[in-house]
Amino acid sequence: GMLSAEMHRAIRLVVDTGLHTKGWTREQAIQYSLDHEAESEASIISEIERYMAIPGQALSYKVGQLKIRELRSKAETELGDAFDIREFHNKILESGSMPLKLLEDKINAWIASKK
Numbered sequence: 001g002m003l004s005a006e007m008h009r010a011i012r013l014v015v016d017t018g019l020h021t022k023g024w025t026r027e028q029a030i031q032y033s034l035d036h037e038a039e040s041e042a043s044i045i046s047e048i049e050r051y052m053a054i055p056g057q058a059l060s061y062k063v064g065q066l067k068i069r070e071l072r073s074k075a076e077t078e079l080g081d082a083f084d085i086r087e088f089h090n091k092i093l094e095s096g097s098m099p100l101k102l103l104e105d106k107i108n109a110w111i112a113s114k115k
Helices: 002-021 026-036 041-053 057-082 085-093 100-114
Strands: none
Touching: 002 026, 002 041, 002 057, 026 041, 041 057, 057 085, 057 100, 085 100
């Protein structure tokens, strides 16, 4: 469930940081993941190798999650009963991947248009 997903993301942050700032080896990262989550070894190895190739990937997921939660909270607060979760999700997703500053500007414009 949700707690399991949060734990998985937290472990990924530790592993990504360990690999790229603490000098962890591939094997140390794999072992840490095996010790702390209930994923298959093959799945863990695949993730570790991706983190090795793309530094900061795990962090980028978490930063994006936090920004989207922040924007949702702002929209809910400012729009009150006019807030529509489906419309919010459509606005988040409709333009695809983009820098978080542009996403924030887009959501702020959407909020302003709904007032």
